[in-house]
Amino acid sequence: MGVEEELLVVDPTGRPVPLGPDALEIAARRGEGETAEEHDSNDDDGNEASAAHLVPELKAQQLELGTPVCHTLAEVESELRFWRSRADAAAAAVGGRVAALATSPVPVEPVATEGERYAQMLDAFGLTAQEMLTCGCHVHVGVEDDEEGVAVLNRIRVWLPVLTALTANSPFWQGTDTGYASYRSQAWHRWPSAGPNEPFTDAADYHRLIDAVLATGTVLDTGMIYFDARLSEKWPTVEVRTADVLLRVEDAVTLAGLVRGLVETAAREAETGIAPPQVRAEVLRVAAWRAGRSGLTGDLIDPRSGTPAPAAEVLAALLEHVRPALTDAGDEHRVSEGVGELLRRGTGADLQRRVHRRTGGDLTAVVRAAVAVTAGEPEDAAQAVPSRTD
Template identity: 40%
Template sequence: MSTDAVTAAPTPGEDAGRSPVDGLLSMGVEEEFFVADAHSHRVADSGPLLDALGGDGGEHFSAEIRPCMIESRTGICWSLAALRAELRDHREALIGVAAEAGAVVVASGTYPSADWRQVGFTPRPRFDHLVNAYARLADELLICGCHVHVGVEDRDTAVEVMNRVRPWLPILSALSASSPFWAGEATGYASYRSTIWARWPMAGTPPTLASYADHQNRVRRLVSTRTSADAGQVFWDVRPGTRYHTVEFRIADACTTIDEAVLQAGLSRALVHQSLREIDRGAPAPVAPAELLHAAKWRAARYGLDGKLIDPVAGELVPAPVYVNRLLAHVREPLLEAGDWAEVSGLARAVLRWRNSAERQRRTFAGSGELGDVVDQLVTETAAAELLG
């Protein structure tokens, strides 16, 4: 829900913005988590955790729109190893203060048993705007995501990158899907969180944009018509960072394991890098009809990795593993250049083997019929260093 990871990319002009290795792009990740009582499994107030982490959460943590949610933010990272270490440190810090407060931390797009009717809102002006303007849509906004920032200094270039990565957003959604349950019931969706966002007028896949000025004009109109309170409340699935010079990917559900968050970051950075390579050599942007982009995103939310997904450029249904392999082939060269190929391709294949979080949750529920067991699994996986490690 936040506007940007405040430390995800450097302030323009800072030496920290220069890559220590030629060709590498900076990364930063925001992760949103649910907080729940360790015994009852009911969602709980994140306030004691924020206090324990330092003031209003300190440098790397902050409150979210619902009191039972909390957000963590990494600093600038140039390698997946550094990013993994920060993600691990932040999760361990959260889990530690939660344990002292008799609570647990859960990384998932929705909380399996939480009822939005019984959860209030964090009293802040920006959140108040959403609550007052959107009524029932805001009432049901009890969801968590994972946002990846990739450093791109030039704003027009960032917009051109956005145009090029849009066809690949659905597979990022399918890989991260972690929200099969809603208000205590199975939804039939792998990412029900995506359907919650799809109803909002300033969310979803962005339009094809001609330039950063075009982007700014569209955002201004959304603000002037009171659709959004500010630029940070234009919640497109990919957008230029609003506080720092990044491309921000917002499509993913909260990633249950650290491995899945690292996979999202690695793929997102590689997609940006590949787009920059294409721009440099004057290659045309892929053409994907708006209706197929919309349908591809819906199908990824509905089925995740179970079944066939839409390749919006090819205009065809393909098995999910084929779509994943097409993405890996598309970003192979930038992954090799960054030294990330083995890790990212290995993580993608691990998710295909063990399935995404949504499928893992469904398997647990099918075995016992108890959502409490699903929550226990999520708690364990949130703390895990590796996917099924």
């Protein structure tokens, strides 16, 4: 498995700044990443799980990290901590820091990263691309081949809204509390190719859909196939894309464990002939909306019944569903504890709102707290975001 995280680059006051390309120039000189020009020429958006790296994103107020292929959750945790520290060091070298926030709490005017592909996206998608400044977390899990991958996609789709709720970390947008726990998930669905799918007959059926989407001339390339989960174009993996970037590394590790458990469970079900749940994509879209609205503080749609149930009850059902796969991988205790901790202390959205209330509505304080937590420090460790050097 491998994990990709998109991060905001912020200045010492906590405001997002377009220093991502400058930070990546530093990282490239250290052999830790690609410049925007190099990345644009590679044209491999969203399919970068083969090696550790720092790369650009659509907006200059962002950068992305990716782990190498990992075999254990301990490796995932170690790699995420290391690459977050390298991203922070690169940002610090140009006067910034990084924050694992899925949207900017403070008002910001997004600045596009230079490059032909990003320019094409802005031209093709207008205000959607101009306003888009969101940070997600993508988890890749290895599969045998496309047939197994499609069998997995068919069976995990009903659980993906639950992952959106579990990872909610974007309550604010342009200085306003949106009323959502994950507003990133709402903004993201403005892309024409984003969202859930109907089940596929087989791998050929999946690829026919990709060809049909590309044939419309609407999305630029396969990198813009923004399905909730998809087959990687370059690697033998299923890529799950519904999560907000998570403030805490330990929560990202919990997510990675759950995704691997879902993929392994689905592969076993396919092998033994258990049919995938027949739930319409329209219902999954509603479930995803509800998950983004309330996170873990309200009811979620229970995939087993299609009706509302308390978030803790739905998460317990998810854990029970994947428990044999978690146990076989040695992940059952770690993931169960991680889910329990999220239920006890809340998501990143809950932390952001807590800091917002405690500071009398200071959104820059929310960002500064996020910088501290991103770096593995307590949320109250940063009264200001210092300009660090490395």
